[in-house]
Amino acid sequence: MSTRQKGGQSTKKATTPSPTSVDAVKDDFQPLQPSARSAVSSEWDYKLALFIITAIAFVTRFWGINHPNEVVFDEVHFGKFASYYLQRTYFFDVHPPFGKLLFALMGWFVGYDGHFHFDNIGDSYIKNNVPYVAFRAMPALLGALTVPTVFLIMWESGYTLPAAIVASGLVLFDNAHIGQTRLILLDATLVFAMSVSVLSYVRFYKMRHDPFGRKWWKWLLLTGVALSCVISTKYVGVFTFLTIGSAVALDLWGLLDINRKGGALSLRQFGKHFAARVTGLIVVPFIFYLFWFQVHFAILNRSGPGNDFMSPEFQETLSDNIMTANSVGIDYFDSITLRHKETKTYLHSHPDKYPLRYEDGRVSSQGQQVTGYPFNDTNNHWQVLPATSFPEDKLSGQRVKSGDLIKLRHLVTDSYLLSHDVASPYYPTNQEFTTVSVELADGDRHNDTLFELRIEGAKGKSDLKSLSSHFKLIHNPTKVAMWTHTKPLPEWAFKQAEINGNKNVQQTSNIWYVDEIPSLSADSERSKKEPRKIKHVPFFKKYFELQRAIFHHNNALTSSHPYSSQPIQWPFVLRGISFWTQNDTRQQIYFLGNPVGWWIASSVLAVFAGIVGADQLSQRRGVDSLDERTRSRFYNSTGFFFLAWAAHYLPFYLMGRQLFLHHYLPAHLASALVTGALLEFIFNLDPVALEENVDAKMAGKVANSTKKGGGPGTKRVVPARERMGGNSMLALWGAAGVVMTLVVGGWYFFLPLTYGKPGLSAAEVVRRKWLGYDLHFAK
Known part of the structure; x- marks a missing residue:
């Protein structure tokens, strides 16, 4: 990293990107050139790492998934909702239907009839003949797939292999992500859909120099579908819309610039870009979002415990309705x-x-x-x-x-x-x-x-x-x-x-x-019951009534909970949630993030903010400490990941409802991306301005070279690992190795609290009370 005084020997003037820029990848990353295609197949190290990480993700999520064979924590809610779907009994919940419909679909696949209603934590699945492993397998599958998705985000964004391993490793060996994805809970669906949204947008942005092509439309629409899955699982999915929407807004602002690189767009062309993004990122997600509610209403056609939350007119659309009868x-x-x-x-x-x-x-x-x-x-x-x-x-x-x-x-x-x-x-x-x-x-x-x-x-x-x-x-x-x-x-x-x-x-x-x-x-004429016809109410009328009820009851969730926590506690994982205990075996499941990984990621977030402040201050004083390319990558790519963290974390400070540690999981995933990206930045792995644009998967440069046995002028691709000296890459691998060793150690130490076995002695429990963790069996 060189420091050049403006006005000194270097005549190249560095431009400063706006610190608020959130483009997913910098302009260096372009569609793959024909001369680079053969090099893609040689990225065997990325592919091997992706395979290994994915395999470990499946092992960590599925190992011992049948334990405990009892209802755990909020399985009382989401398992119950799956049963209601299968029995077509109307219920009310403050979350949209998509994630719950996936559980019902899994139950339908294995032939479950919904006879068990998950009434109490600790109820036996075995005695009640419930295919609970199949239910838990669905979030475990999505949780396992989230890890390679994080790796692909880093790979597609042009980061080196150590950076991609660190980012995905922080999610792979995180006790909170593992614990939440091994149970019948919604967060695995939410986090996976959020990560796919980010990956799809990165791929879409890379197609920006070939607008309105088949791949451009494919990734735009896939981004919209993924966003729809996020918001259709939990309403906090709106934070992912905020992340992608901010990037799109700045992208459109750049397209509007008459002096933009590549030539100015006419207002007609800009209008096409604007309309395409509105269609792909607003209209398409909203249509899918409404579709899941239509499925919800179509399935739940019988009276049930959710009747009381709805109007009499709504209840008259349900069969077996005691109220109307x-x-x-x-x-x-x-x-x-x-x-x-x-x-x-x-x-x-x-x-x-x-x-x-x-x-x-x-x-x-x-x-x-x-x-x-x-x-x-x-x-x-x-x-x-x-x-x-x-x-x-x-x-x-x-x-x-x-x-x-x-x-x-x-x-x-x-x-x-x-x-x-x-x-x-x-x-x-x-x-x-x-x-x-x-x-x-x-x-x-x-x-x-x-x-x-x-x-x-x-x-x-x-x-x-x-x-x-x-x-x-x-x-x-x-x-x-x-x-x-x-x-x-x-x-x-x-x-x-x-x-x-x-x-x-x-x-x-x-x-x-x-x-x-x-x-x-009893013999009054008014006491005689006549057969009642099931009434029809238009979809949008039922939809808006349900939305009003959802938001009203969501805002009413203000009562205290023994395991609720405040947002300021989450990045430092100050306390968790007791999910399940068994006195006889001294076993317990305590929802807790890997403290080592969370503390590293939180520290890196602070370092990122500090570097931004220092860079802005140094430029004010005429000191240019970063070359143009490095600064652009730092602000645009790493800055995008930082925005994703802020958008998924800071809004919780404005909420008055009950909050828990699991609300931080999407933000933690974003912080893992920032950690991998900043680790690469620290070792200055992209100091050289690229001469031509290449695909982000290669994240290299195209330089003039001599073909073997040929003359000058032939292009060859220089992969990301060749963009630095050997010492820099060795140092990066060393730093990545240290980080992952610490993270794996933290994961293994808290493993008994995540998997619920083996049982721990009082001394072993006390050793794991690093902070204010209210663990059971400490005496």
Whole structure:
């Protein structure tokens, strides 16, 4: 590495690429020239290394995959979902369907009928006759294929063999990647699709000097399909879109430059480039993304545990739906029970009063308590009455409809539901709910007992029906919605749920429904059930309803978890997750990254940022420490990998939901790429400006040479390993050997915690508590 003072003896002016440039590979990497094709077949060392790495990846992922033969950690969720698919039973999950459909496909391949529902961690697969090895084989296969994909990314980007081995080796011998891909979990699909997206984009970018050709379109579309698989597995896949999208945006910005190398494009030509990328990287992924939801809806056509998350209209598209089959129209003067959709508590009241003062000193109305009660009893019975007093015989048989003003009479205490401008016990901004006597309800407090019934999705004056009509009860004078939540009230309310008036009327948790009609006799005409036809709802209507439910419940995952962790802890692997334990054998599976590999990769990320800062500062002071070609490669190729890490890591700081160590796996893969690339940069393996463009797989130069027995002017390819002196390559191999020795040592040391065997003594467990790892059996 030479340092040249600007204005000195060297007259060659180095240009500084923008540090934000994220092109996947530099302009040196071009489609293979005819004279170079024979050299490709001679890359036997890369091919041999790829074969060996792939074989080891399969061994590390599949070895002992049948252990333990019990349900482990989140297998309770994703194994259950596969069973629901196979039984065609509707369920709800916060993740898109693609990864779960792969598990169902594997179950279908082996003839599994979905009879086991993975209810509890530790349930035996053997006793329940579950083909769990087949289920685990699918993520293990994808996890094993991720390792050679990382190697190919480095190879296609023109890096030397030691750099490619280090990058892929950090993933190959990482305990977190191995542990996550040996179980029925989604992250193997996510990480593999993310790595294929990066590889496909690198191959597409290399075709940029032959735009709109067959290979150009092939790799563009493959990038889009891979991106679709990422986002269709988990919504954090949007970070991969951010990575590729940033590179594409800068690529388009370069194409727009009138002074670009290779000639300016007309606006018409630029428009074709723009439209092609929009089609391949936005339209095609979105079509595939929608396709998996269509498959999801087509398979799940029976009622199941996911019904409660969906609207009555959606549920009517499912067969065997109890809600629609048993729904009955509600008449005025019916006795009903009301139930909260989200918490399943009943609207309840009893003679006890609110205390004079709450714990914080606020004063209550001392009125009759109105609470939420989890069990059905007579104190949950309310009579529906019209807003204006009418004799019962005059309104007999008249249906309660959406938009009606109603009153609710508590039958046991003969009092009327009321809300008023008094703060509720737990929410000073929300209104208290209580009841008042018949005299007050008919007199001075009449308006305070009026509630508007708003049925969700109702068209006009729709009838209120039990079970199938979901509604909000809006207090007419103050326009607050009746609401409840999960935090129990103190002993003075028998630890029942608080009912209050929510000023945020649009909140989705304000929904209630009529659960039963106790006053309805069995021989009533309304009790007779007629056969119900399964209704059809357009795909996009079901899709948007499911999206709203997914995002709502995803954002609601804010409760604490004993093994959750914060993003600042992930790069340093400060704590992991206990997946499974067995007391008798002292065996445990503890999800933990290889600390040695993670610390090396995290350190390299800091070194990269430091080099960028130092280079920018030195150029400001007129010192050019890098030649143009090396700087371009450093910013564009290594910078692209660094962007992939940042895009998959930094957004988690903005999230308020539960976060776990496995959320860092895509970012860790990107950090492995940065590590391999920076290791090569440190040894200055690309100091010579190339005279002609060659394929990235060769990553060499085309130089004038003399053909054996011939004259001057013949071209030959100089492979990447010949771009440096022997000492530099030897030093690189030495550094790679040291790194991989340390990484393999860390992997082997923590292997019992990853594979769940053998069991460890207390002393052996303690030796593995390097940081705050909350391991079991340490005593």
